[in-house]
Amino acid sequence: QSVLTQPPSVSAAPGQRVAISCAGSSSNIRDEYVSWYQQLPGTAPKLLIFDTNKRPPGISDRFSGSKSGTSATLYITGLQTGDEADYYCGAWDSSQSWIFGGGTKLTVL
Amino acid sequence: QVHLVQSGAEVKKPGATVKVSCKASGYTFGNYAIHWVRQAPGQGLEWMGWINAGSGKTKYTVRFQGRVTYSRDKSTRTVYMELSSLTSQDTAVYYCAREGSFDAFDLWGQGTMVTVSS
Numbered sequence: 001q002s003v004l005t006q007p008p009s010v011s012a013a014p015g016q017r018v019a020i021s022c023a024g025s026s027s028n029i030r031d032e033y034v035s036w037y038q039q040l041p042g043t044a045p046k047l048l049i050f051d052t053n054k055r056p057p058g059i060s061d062r063f064s065g066s067k068s069g070t071s072a073t074l075y076i077t078g079l080q081t082g083d084e085a086d087y088y089c090g091a092w093d094s095s096q097s098w099i100f101g102g103g104t105k106l107t108v109l
Numbered sequence: 110q111v112h113l114v115q116s117g118a119e120v121k122k123p124g125a126t127v128k129v130s131c132k133a134s135g136y137t138f139g140n141y142a143i144h145w146v147r148q149a150p151g152q153g154l155e156w157m158g159w160i161n162a163g164s165g166k167t168k169y170t171v172r173f174q175g176r177v178t179y180s181r182d183k184s185t186r187t188v189y190m191e192l193s194s195l196t197s198q199d200t201a202v203y204y205c206a207r208e209g210s211f212d213a214f215d216l217w218g219q220g221t222m223v224t225v226s227s
Binding site: 032033035037044045046047050051054056088090091092096097098099100101102103 | 144146155170206214216
């Protein structure tokens with residue numbers, strides 16, 4: 001059972017905007033940086049967002065992140081079929097462990 | 110180019126031990142920690158712990174403590190994960206991942222499939 005809670009799936013049409021939520025607690029998201037990862041089918045995860053809302057070099061500005069209290073959100077705008085993937089949030093927890101959300105499968109209709 | 114390249118797939122019998130390697134290139138090896146993350150078939154990501162590639166200091170999650178060992182060889186820029194007393198529940202893809210400067214995993218290996226079957 002994941003400590004960070006994500007919706008199992010989300011869907012939207014090409015060109016639309018989607019939001020993926022990640023609910024945590026005061027021992028993780030509230031006081032720690034949140035990162036987001038994209039995992040395309042059959043591949044390793046790739047860092048999309050770090051430090052809650054920053055993009056690594058080469059990541060499209062269609063991806064953005066935010067945080068409020070004990071929850072974080074990943075936004076994807078201008079959806080493309082190539083965005084179909086599993087998305088994971090992650091954060092350090094005060095129990096001295098790194099935790100991930102259970103993952104959200106994005107379907108572009 | 111910056112890479113983490115892992116060793117190939119393994120098939121092990123229950124009770125056996127597996128050792129997975131993760132070879133780094135393109136960056137200063139000792140400046141970063143390497144974490145291990147596994148993913149069972151159809152499941153999410155599970156963090157297993159880390160090793161500081163410079164100092165060799167390790168951190169194991171409670172769930173794997175006593176069964177997993179991380180090590181590194183600075184001369185070959187390689188980190189190792191050894192998992193013992195394997196059961197079918199250990200069947201998964203095992204990833205090494207570099208912890209970047211901002212509490213995130215900015216570089217991942219391609220993954221190593223470990224299958225435990227009698």
